[in-house]
Amino acid sequence: MAVSIRIPTQLRTLSGGAAEVSVEGSTVGEALAALETAHPGFAERLYDEAGVLRRFVNVFLAEDDIRFLSGVDSPVTDGQTISIVPAVAGG
Amino acid sequence: MTYVQSLRCRECERxxxxxxxxxxxxxxxxxxxxYDYEAIAANISRESIAAGPETIWRYAPLLPVDPPGASTLPVGFTPLLRADRLAAELGLGELWIKDDTRNPTNAFKDRVVAVALAKALEFGMKTLACASTGNLANAVAAHAARAGLHSVVFIPADLEAAKIVTTAVYGGTVVAIDxxxxxxxxxCVExxxxxxxxxxxxxxxxxYAEGSKTLAFETAEQLGWETPxxxxxxxxxxxxxxxxxxGFDELHKVGLLDAPPAVRVSGAQATGCSPVASAFNEGSDxxxxxxxxxxxxxxxxxNPADGYYTLDAVRETGGGCAAVTDDEIVEGMRLLARTEGIFGETAAGVTIASLKKLTQEGVVRPDERVVAYVTGHGLKTLDSVAPHAGVSVTIKPTLEAFHEAFPGEDE
Incomplete structure (x- = not known):
């Protein structure tokens, strides 16, 4: 599946300034792994030492927070957008 | 001048x-x-604060921005009211209500917006914006209007009608999101x-968030520089x-309290949105x-941004966290109004109903000096309580009709 990943400002130094990166993958986790392959450095920023998404990183598949789906195992369909969004806002 | 050193990550300290x-x-x-707390301590005293304006800016050294010019709305220094009748009803001893409905747009959000606005002006920014559940939208629109800035507020489309009107009236842009x-x-993050x-x-x-500390500063000052x-x-x-x-911790850090504060902090949520209370009550991290x-x-x-730190604060101070139903919320609003003459919004109903629940559970105790924070005015959420607050009776304009409706009532 070809999906596009939206990169927040804070991480665009890793994507050469790109706000959106296209990758292949059948789950959110695979897509994020492909992002790491294409632009090394993302994984250590998104995941903690235990390999779990950092608690202040929110990941959305289309409209939905992946925690309402199956987390990084959530299946993706062709053409969907994954967004990485800082969690610390609002209130 | 401010005593700010830098911005620091709360997680990794960069x-x-x-x-x-x-x-x-x-x-x-x-x-x-x-902040440089040593420098603040050398430049703040109970006397310097008492000589300051009756607004949040009396605590300016403990805020991240200098007070703005005169063309801003006066914010803070709201009443701290002893609530003996509510205390008696709940079985508590010394209970106080911090009535933050008494701010320019009738909610505590005026405090945080006053600080955000001052900082935005300092940065030379021209538009004040926010993601809001209503109270923040009110404050952003009003404070931006008075400062001559443009405002753009983003709200959920299903917000209470009153909160939309009390935002839009200030003339900024209001974007409702489906x-x-x-x-x-x-x-808004994107x-x-x-x-x-x-x-x-x-x-x-x-x-912005630092503005909320002023609720603690005022509480301590109004209690004669003691903490609850x-x-x-x-x-x-x-x-x-x-x-x-x-806020309470900082007061001690800069020498304004005689003893280190030992304030137990309890949280109040609605059952219909209680991610923090659920984690607390399940013992989950x-x-x-x-x-x-x-x-x-x-x-x-x-998806509360400060959920983890809230959980830490409640646990570290030995507080509790309650969740209350919509019916209990309305009853909490009515209880506060009936016993103390204070009309708070639904969130105040959550606070009072949670106070009641935490008291029944023995978490809040009768031997404690307790402060409950009422952070928004009831007129903003009128619909929720309207079915329970109507006329007692409708009669013809005659003495006979009155006597018939109220037989034998003298007082």
């Missing part, structure tokens, strides 16, 4: 220069303002990277609760986001 940024580039943790608050918030706007609770958040034993605070994002706790469904819309945040 530091950043002062700028309209809010997350750590490394770990996405929240950035917080770091989604809940968490959807609004996400959009917009904040594209627009040069001061989003109060996004890129201005490290400064226990505070009960409504929890949406959790920022207010964590900053109230921080993980906050699982929820999709909110409650009449307490001002605190209906399913």
């Amino acid at each position: 530091t950043y220069d002062i700028a309209p940024i809010y997350t750590c580039e490394w770990c996405f943790g929240p950035l917080e303002v770091a 989604g809940n608050y968490d959807d609004v918030n996400r959009l 917009l904040a990277s594209e627009r040069p706007w001061a989003f109060a609770n996004v890129n201005m958040r490290p400064f 034993d226990h505070v009960v605070v409504p929890v949406g994002s959790g920022s207010l609760l964590t900053k109230i706790r921080k 993980t906050i699982t986001p929820v999709r909110p469904s409650t009449i307490a819309k001002s605190i209906a945040i399913g």
